[in-house]
């Protein structure tokens with residue numbers, strides 16, 4: 230399989246613990262992303278545990294920190310340089326805490342996906358991320374939440390939805406217990422699945438374009 234030149238190269242962008250990255254790595258090892266290969270993990274934080282997970286899996290890593298640049302466009306350019314060097318064809322945002330600029334979004338149209346810990350269009354958008362999502366869910370009284378994988382465009386959490394999975398909210402859930410349930414019951418399942426689907430589509434397009 231490694232000799233298959235059409236295998237789609239994946240870059241994963243992270244900022245923190247990297248449990249979603251781990252789900253992707255495990256899926257790859259388990260053969261569940263047959264048409265894709267993670268070639269780069271880029272972190273916006275130098276001490277992200279996600280970097281350790283990547284190194285343990287033998288995946289190349291890079292760190293690009295917003296604080297090292299005065300302008301957002303310089304930060305975007307530094308990310309683009311890493312993505313181009315790795316020849317990434319798909320970009321997976323797995324807990325990436327920075328907003329990508331239009332240069333990156335334009336270069337990777339319909340090839341950047343993100344996982345969000347709610348059922349979009351509920352509990353999403355600018356400023357709605359992390360534990361706040363789950364706090365808002367509990368305060369609202371809804372009985373079902375979940376996770377969404379969507380394409381990334383210029384609107385925060387506004388791109389086309391690819392996959393969603395629902396999770397029940399229990400009476401005694403706290404934001405922390407709910408966060409952990411949404412991850413294990415939804416995010417870690419649909420992110421690898423959506424990644425595999427996108428890689429399969431790009432792979433098939435490459436094959437038909439070469440015929």
Ligand code: GRF
Pocket residue numbers: 244245246247248249250279323324325344345346359412416
């Ligand atoms: C996840 O809840 C993801 O949905 C959100 O950030 C969190 C990242 O967690 N975008 P991890 O770093 O993958 O453990």
